[in-house]
Amino acid sequence: MDERGLHRLIGTIIAPEHLEDDCAVVPCADRLMVVSTDMLHETTDFPAGMTDWQAGWMAVAVTLSDVASMGAAPGQVLLAVGLDRPERLRGIMEGARDCCAAFGAELVGGDLDAHSELTLVSTGIGWVEPGYLVRRRGARPGDAVAVTGRLGEAQAALNGWEQHRRELLEPQPRVREGQALARAGVSAMMDISDGLALSLYDLLAVNDCGFAIDTARLPLPAGVPVEEGRLLALYGGGDFELLFCAPQGVVPVAGVEAHVIGEVIDERVVLADGEPLEPRGYLHEWSG
Template sequence: MDDRELVKMIGGIIGTDTVEDDCAKIPFGDDYIILSTDMLHETTDFPTGMTDWQIGWMSAAVTISDIASDGAVPLGLLLAAGLDRPERLKGIMQGAKACCDEYGASLIGGDVDAHSELTIVTTGIGRVEKENYTGRKGALPGDLVCIVGDPGYAQAALDGDARYRDYLLIPKPFVYEGRELSKAGVSSMMDVSDGLALSLYDLADLNGVGFEIDSGKLPKTLPQDYVLYGGGDFGLLFTCEESILRSLEVGATVIGRVISDAGVFVDGKTVERRGYVHKWD
């Protein structure tokens, strides 16, 4: 069993529409309040050698990236830390605050307790105009499939390529780009922190469509396996009409098209459904 199977079970209890996105949304006048929460553990989420400052930054960035994928502005962040050693808290909070400051959010509180393994939970609050909200649902056959960011860099760093170390340890959410994409009217959007291939499958399943990806349009700086299956990146995957792409002023790369047939394909061949997931035996 993996985390996606558990999410389906949760959807059966609280409603499938509530688990279609990484974020929840609450109507508030002409806006939506966007809420997202993430839990990170030292042994599974923080690479060996990370400083406490980097851990704090990453913990904030994970949640801010989810908020950005809805086209929202991050407003505030709560951080709860289960500490194996209390002296680690200062560096963690300094790193989280630096990330919040970078993206215009406030670190506004949280909780602290003792824990056998360092565990951090971040809960983010954002805001987006209702007309600019962009979730995962909305992709249509004929739309372009595009990415913002550099899929595979974080995995390459995790495997020892020092050239990409900052992509892994100090990830940069695409807040500005998410806002611009949502205002332009892209049809669907999500971040790719679990890997490009798995994100494509998530988006395809939700929309009842498929994706045909052109290998010639994927980034060439890394082997294709890194680009498709590497986790830990904070890029944005989105779909849109071709006319919308021409009006964008963000660094997006077209990698394929939405098709009516179910599945994810690269050059006509089925892509493995794999990426970063939590599993239970």
């Protein structure tokens, strides 16, 4: 059983539409509040050699990436720390604070507990006007499919390409880009934390259309052989770029590095170079 299978179980207990997006959406006066929570464990989420400062940075960055995917501006972040050793706390909190400061958020509290394994749980709150909220649902046939930045860099670092180690350890949430894309009129958006292929299937699950990409148009990690880079771009996790769909004429958007990689099609399938794309990437899994 993997995490997406368990999401379907949760959808039998709470309203399934609450599970469709990167954030929950809560009306608040004349604005919308978007809220996301992420849990990171040392053994599964923090690569060997990561500093405590980088762990704190990453915990905040992954949550701000969710906020960005909704077209929202970051507001507040809370960080719960399951701490294995007390001497690690200062570095973790300083990294979390510095990530907040870099992207316009404020670290306002959280929780602290003793754990056998370092565990960080970040909750991010963002704010957006109703007309600029972007959800995963909304893609239409004929829209362009595009991504920000480059794909596969985090996985390239895990594969030994050291020039991409900063992208792995200090991800940069596309906060400014998410807001600019929302204002430009993109039709659907999400972040790519689990890899491009799985993200396309996540879009497929909530839209009444499909997606066809051209792998020759993928923005690949620099310095990596093309064939390896293409596989990393399709299936590697940890990039925290944005995947979005946009009506013709919207892209390019001023100030946003984006690459059109395909188009939205009528048939509810995910295709790469005309063939079905394998739905694999980064997944938490349980045996049994």
